[in-house]
Amino acid sequence: MLENARSIVSIMLFSMGAIQDVKSREIDDRIWIVFLASAVILNVPGVLNGSVDPAWWLLSAGLQSGLFILLYYGGVYGGADAKGLMCLSLMYPSTPTDFLVDLSMGRLPVAFSTMNNALMLTVLYLPVNLLWNLSVKLRGVELFKDLEKESVFRRVAALLLLRKVRFSQYLAENSRFLLAERRSRSGVRRIVFSRKIDEKAEHVFKPDEHVFASFLMPLQVLLLLGLVIRLFYGDILLALSLLVASRLAK
Secondary structure, three states: OOEEEEEEEEHHHHHHHHHHHHHHHOOOOOHHHHHHHHHHHHHHHHHHOOOOOHHHHHHHHHHHHHHHHHHHOOOOHHHHHHHHHHHHHHHHOOHHHHHHHHHHHHOOOOHHHHHHHHHHHHHHHHHHHHHHHHHHHHHHOOOOOOOOOOOOHHHHHHHHHOOOEEEEHHHOOOOOEEEEEOOOOOOOEEEOOOOOOOHHHHHHHOOOOOOEEEEEOHHHHHHHHHHHHHHHOOOHHHHHHHHHHHHHHH
């Protein structure tokens, strides 16, 4: 009963975050406040009746949260994603016994597996970006015009990681895209695989020019899917790792 309540509340709140992420790439912090309050409300009765070990609950949540914060500062995801995972770590208490039982079933703690599943799902963006760029090419746009000096490796990376869009579209939807090209004063264009780009570079392209841009994924959607996969299946990354290990052992 308690496990079902945790799942219902978590899926509902992550769904709200996903909707906001798709619409504006901004998520109201009140969602995480409600999430934290719900985690406490649902688990304190378990502490009182002995079904939740308070020490291991707080320790496991603290260790997972510390990791999620480090990954945030490492640029793996945004602040809202880190907050969501931290809330999830508090929602699902864990003990060493729980960890070993989950591990034997190809799962990790809920918050950690949710993150693993979401990051695995980001791989889907590679073929999506490639198809996007091919469709732009079919419309007659030269994908690497003025970028002929870029290496083959960087061109392939651009096709998989970036999207060619009209500069006017980038300006209209800059909350969804990061500019991934810059032009020097001498007119040389380069692809930039970084979030750090001179803001002045955004004003050296004409509205009808096509530029490479990085599409900002609504990671909350993938976290929601990752949570559902964890609750009904397990950890995709761990399952693949165990499968590879078992094949190598033969």
